Amino acid sequence: MRVAGKGLYQGAPPVSFRFDGVAWHGVEGDTLASALLGEGVRLMGRSFKYHRPRGVLSAGSEEPNALVCVDGVPNTRATMQEIWEGMEATSQNARPSLRFDVLAVNDWLAPFIGAGFYYKTFMWPRSFWERVYEPLIRRAAGLGRLDPSAGPLLCEKAWAFCDVLVIGAGPAGLSAALAAGRAGARVILADEGARMGGRLLAETDPLDGQPPHLWVERVLAELVQMPNVRLMPRTTVTGVHDGGTFAALERVSLHRAPRADLPRECFWRIVARRAVLCAGAIERPLPFPDNDRPGVMLAGAVRAYLNHWGVAAGRRVVVFGNNDDAHRTARDCHAAGLTVAALVDSRPEAAMPGAPFPVLPGARIAGTRGRLGLSRVTVEGPQGRQEIEADVLAVSGGWSPSVHLACHLGARPVWDDRLQAFLPPPGGVPWMTVAGAAAGEFTTAGCLRDGWRAASAALADLGLRAPDPDLPEAEGQAPAQGPFIVVEGRRQFVDFQNDVTVKDIRLAVQEGFCSVEHMKRYTTLGMATDQGKTGNVPAIAILSEALGSPVAATGTTTFRPPYTPVSIGAMGAGGQGMGFAPRRLTTSHAACLDRGAPMIEAGLWYRPGYFPRPGETTWRQSCDREVTMVRQAVGVADVSTLGKIDIQGPDAAALLDFVYCNTFSTLPVGRVRYGLMLREDGHVMDDGTTARLGGNRYIMTTTTAAAGQVMRHLDFVTQVLRPDLDVHCVSVTEQWAQFSVAGPRSRDLVQAVVDADLSDAAFPYMACAEAPVMGVPGRVFRISFSGERAYELAVPARYGASLYRLLVAYAESLGGGPYGMEALNVLRIEKGYITHAEIHGRTTAFDIGMERMVSKTKDCIGWAASRRPGLLEADREQLVGLRPVAQDGVITAGAHLYRREDPATRLNGQGYVTSACWSPTLGRALGLGFLRRGRERHGEVVRLVDAMRGVETLCEVTDPVFLDPKGERLRG
């Protein structure tokens, strides 16, 4: 019901919404919970295991009961969801309806399905485990349901940096932000509520003689004007991470109707030099029989609903607590015109002189009635037993400081016997201090002072001067706290969300699960979406009592981020589709797309697979044509993606000799050499070419996918292994657009665009030069990956797009054209040239037949390891070529090789295939692979078996170079 004259939203615009199909009304500023309470609705959910009717327990993010599905998002806490016009919310875990739930039968079976019952049941028969029990349990478990047809939540990610991050905007947080803001620090003030103010919005105790929310508004008005202060409401700081980084989740538009141009959530990473945690405290309920009916609420929450939202869960209120703080609820309810039927205090010494309602000290609630909503409570005390009619039971077992974030780096909180609370560990997060109720300060005046103090300390650390304190007058009476009590009986719930009772905790101890970590996992207490915010501390008290040990010895379980649930969509925002990885495009990309070339991803680069001509319907047709075109005329391919590293310095040659296994210090100026790089363990890391352009100037190329790794390797070598070398390595992959022009007519083409003498005499195979290319400074390299006469032309990347189209046009006039990755691969297989398919990380120079390339007269990385006998054994698998015996035989990469007469089993394995293609040049399939003692077995016929694809082919073992073994076509 709405209470006239109460709340901060009187006169606010009305909002209509639907809950379980029924239309209700609230006002702007209402949460779903406050709006439903305002309309007299107390039943909001069904509990996880026993399907007991539940209502809202709290007024914050610690809510364990009122979990609903809003706009397709399950497990939304009704206490945090603001209502918007037309909002549809549905309850969870009840079928067919909240009022009549079929699975409420579980409550009758409670004696048999206590904690851990599934460890003792579902045992027989064994065949039922996976076919029956698991599917059934999976169906029954969980609270909310995801809608598989719903599209992804539109979210975004962002980063922020500040000097001081203030977490929580209650009295301590506002005070801290004010201090830091006035000192000129860059401040971020974050609060998980829609409206900043924390408990100041929920209480009536005056600040400077005025209602507390007025001070809040004044402070916010000042903070919002400061350009150095950023206010972030609806933002939960969810985790503390290394290096002063905090994770936070901002509810950008979950409180309004969805809009296509607004993300629902934003996942923030906030990097702060210092932080002040003012997260407040969470009230704990008391365990008594049937303490979970709709209408049983936390005493502080009853005050919040009354004073902040102006609603009450009912007309007749009973208050039950073990501390003075609960008295404020009785006082506020009475002042608002509600009937306070009784104030029940477990402490015999409790008193409230002059109270206008019955006060029952030394008494406790022994039971409640009202299945779908509280109607009556049973009180037991010195005066005996009595039944009191009530529709609201406000409960308080004391307040637990929210220490979670202070423990995210692994520190454990410290039990304080006097405060009956766990306090944050000093130094738990070196760059963060804790202030206010989160630090155990339970008076308003204390919180205000504490916030200012903590901010001042942070400012001092940052070398800023803290302003003089400017704090309002506030109440400073610390509420007296009595011991935690358990009212004996049955069905006393401790963890409301996972339906864990006092009996379950004691059962865990009985079964030997005595440590708090074991008790947690055995009972599942604290493992639901609320992470036990209201139940953990009571559970530790109950466990300690059952063990007969002090609470300090029991301790807590580990605190981990996130503090409240974070949707995966928020953490992964922007990572779908094209956003998943950067795309690296060459300067010829547009030209390739224009020609309809399908693009292949190689590393992050996009390269054309083939260039279909009209009439060609399969990739093979295009590929075969391009291979033939290169072998007979001329082809143009973009090879800019290969890593290019500029190496300059007096010790450049020494560096090359160190990283390559062959010798580069003998390379003349104007020449290119093929090189093999080994890893420290003697296996091949990468291969490539290095060209000497001038005295101490070299340019190294690497495989496309290995470019970054080789650059890192060179950095490691020059900084760590050989810091004595005076040499600099700079990546120039993006600086130069580079194109391969290959084929018998390639010289005709390049001579037309390069201003230099490219005759064979002046420019033999493996020559290089700096020369103008169509008027711009460029480079020419006579190297080939196809086995044909070929040249690579490099120009500064800004000219790449232009040069590529020109080269292709000239090629076409010579009967050639562009060729893609498929043809490139066929051309190199025909020539037995290796790629990372062959140097896959487990092969050595010996294996690929390049053992003689490893110089015996100089050291290099991997030299010693490569000489290990095991890496030189004749029995090792050596690179061979494979030709099917039958002209139409199929070869697949990944197939395994066996002796012709052996069955294809693992023990008979003789090797495997690494590359395969159809060769239009030779009119049959070809393969490269590794075969034991391969070099001795040329001419032998082996059996190729690809069990996955069902291929079996007899193959002749050959030299890997199928075409032009003397390289006459290369040299011209």
Place this chain on the structure above:
Amino acid sequence: MARLIATSPFEGLSLPLAIGGARLSAVDPGPAWSVAPFRGHEAAVSRLLGGAMLPDPGQVLAWGEGRMIWVAPGRFLLAGRPPPEGLSAHASVVEQGDGLAVAVLEGSAAQDVLARLRPP
């Protein structure tokens, strides 16, 4: 005589782009070279640059109408002006301008846009 046409890295991306309070425009960064003095040649490099101090980590120093931008230990980017004659005898001088794309982001929303791009 036939020449090659230079294209910007932003070719085809429809800049300048203005949405809300943010405006993104392409800028020609001009020439840029990576310069890394060889051991013991720092003074010679400084002398060739007209006595200019070489930048410290995180520093950007003016050099005539150009700039020297620190990019790595012992290395800086020389942007906006060609390097002086003879510098390559004392330092590794590597052209880098074609590998750079520079854009200007301005407007009241510029900071908010950057906040969604800046890596952690």
